Amino acid sequence: MNWISGFRVEWVEETGSTNVDLLAEARLGAESDKVLVADYQHSGRGRRGRTWEAPPMSSLLFSVLTRPKLAVEASHLVANALAMGALEACDSLAGVRPRLKWPNDLMVADRKLAGVLAESIVVGDRLQAVVVGMGLNVRTGAAPSEAADTAVALEEVCDAVIDRRELLAEILAGFEHWMEGIEGASGQAALMAAARHESATLGCRVSVELGDGNVLEGLAEDLDDQGALILGGGVRVVVGDVVHLRDQSGSL
Numbered sequence: 001m002n003w004i005s006g007f008r009v010e011w012v013e014e015t016g017s018t019n020v021d022l023l024a025e026a027r028l029g030a031e032s033d034k035v036l037v038a039d040y041q042h043s044g045r046g047r048r049g050r051t052w053e054a055p056p057m058s059s060l061l062f063s064v065l066t067r068p069k070l071a072v073e074a075s076h077l078v079a080n081a082l083a084m085g086a087l088e089a090c091d092s093l094a095g096v097r098p099r100l101k102w103p104n105d106l107m108v109a110d111r112k113l114a115g116v117l118a119e120s121i122v123v124g125d126r127l128q129a130v131v132v133g134m135g136l137n138v139r140t141g142a143a144p145s146e147a148a149d150t151a152v153a154l155e156e157v158c159d160a161v162i163d164r165r166e167l168l169a170e171i172l173a174g175f176e177h178w179m180e181g182i183e184g185a186s187g188q189a190a191l192m193a194a195a196r197h198e199s200a201t202l203g204c205r206v207s208v209e210l211g212d213g214n215v216l217e218g219l220a221e222d223l224d225d226q227g228a229l230i231l232g233g234g235v236r237v238v239v240g241d242v243v244h245l246r247d248q249s250g251s252l
Contacts, residue, residue, distance in 0.1 A: 004165075005172035007064065009035040014056075016043035018063035019119055019133040025065065026121055026129040032067040037168065041135075054135065058142035058153075060164045063133035064175065069183045070127055072120070073238075074226045077182055078130045079104055079118035080195050085174025086114055086134060087198055092170055094158035099200035102220070102229050102242055106136070107200050110244075111152035113137055134171075138162050185225075192225045199223065201242060206231075208240040217245070 002009045015021055018036045020043070025034065040056040054061070066078055083100055090106075090113070091097040098106040098113050106114040114136035121129040136154070137143055143151030154162055178194075181187020196202060201220045208216045208229070218231035220242075229237040 004035070004169050006176055007033045007035045007172050009037060009168070011037040012039070014038060014040045014042065017041055017133075018061060019117060019131050022063045022065045022131045022133075023119060023121065023129075026067075026131060030065060032065060032129075034065040035062055035168075035172065037062040053144060054137070054142050055139075057164075058137070058139040060134070060136040060138055060167055060171075062168060063131050064172075066130050066132065066179065067128065068130060068179070070130075072122055072125065072127045074188065075120045075127055075130050076103070076118055076227045076238075077188060077191060078132045078179070079116045080191055080227050081178035081182060082118075082132050082134055082171070082175050083114075083116050084178050084191065084194055084198070085171045085176075086116075086136060088174045089167060089170035090154060093167055094154050094160055094162060096154060096158050100195060100198045101244070102199065102201040102223070103227070103239070108152050108157055111150055112143075112147070113152055113154065136167070136171075138164055138167070189225050192223055192227060195227070196223050201229070201244065205245040207243045207245055208237055209243075210237070210240045216240070 015038045018038050022036050038061050041061050083106060086106060087098050096108060098108050101107045104116040105112050114134055116134050118130055118132040120127060137151060138154050140153050140156050142153045178191050204220050206220045216231060220229060221232055222230040224230060
């Protein structure tokens with residue numbers, strides 16, 4: 001166990017899913033600020049149970065256990081905090097500043113650099129823990145072959161060789177910064193103001209597939225201070241998969 005940027009970090013060669021492992025530890029009472037990193041995940045998951053398998057040591061694959069004092073409906077702010085930390089770390093170390101595609105992707109142009117998955121433990125009406133994981137493509141070839149046209153790796157868009165441990169340290173430092181004020185209204189507002197500024201989704205016409213299979217279409221107008229997407233007409237979307245239909249100029 002090592003300490004990196006104030007977090008207790010365990011780095012393993014292989015596991016099924018860092019999120020699954022830390023959720024199990026959280027249920028057994030593990031303390032906040034534990035990080036699990038894996039060189040390879042054989043059961044890595046994205047949203048809606050989708051699988052994602054990267055070659056060993058090609059990506060930065062990790063999860064963080066947190067126990068914030070948040071309302072259950074605000075738990076996904078933790079994912080925003082990690083996404084902002086990663087965005088800033090990529091800018092600092094690689095000179096590449098991704099944009100944020102709602103709700104959980106980091107994009108370079110129209111290609112996916114990283115995904116974030118936050119999962120909560122709720123007892124009654126109280127949020128006990130949030131485990132937030134990230135898979136960030138670092139080396140060329142990190143994305144599965146079927147995603148080669150829609151994904152990108154950090155080293156493909158910068159002129160440097162990226163040290164994954166250094167990248168992790170920068171991400172965790174940024175995550176800690178954004179988490180410092182997340183339990184208060186002003187900190188939540190500051191986080192979401194930053195997320196709005198970095199958003200690739202706002203101003204786009206989007207199609208949103210909801211969890212029940214229904215699809216909404218409209219202009220992505222805003223993010224509220226709990227991270228929900230606001231479509232034209234004031235429609236509020238808390239959870240959904242987004243496809244950008246056209247950019248701010250109206251081009252297809």
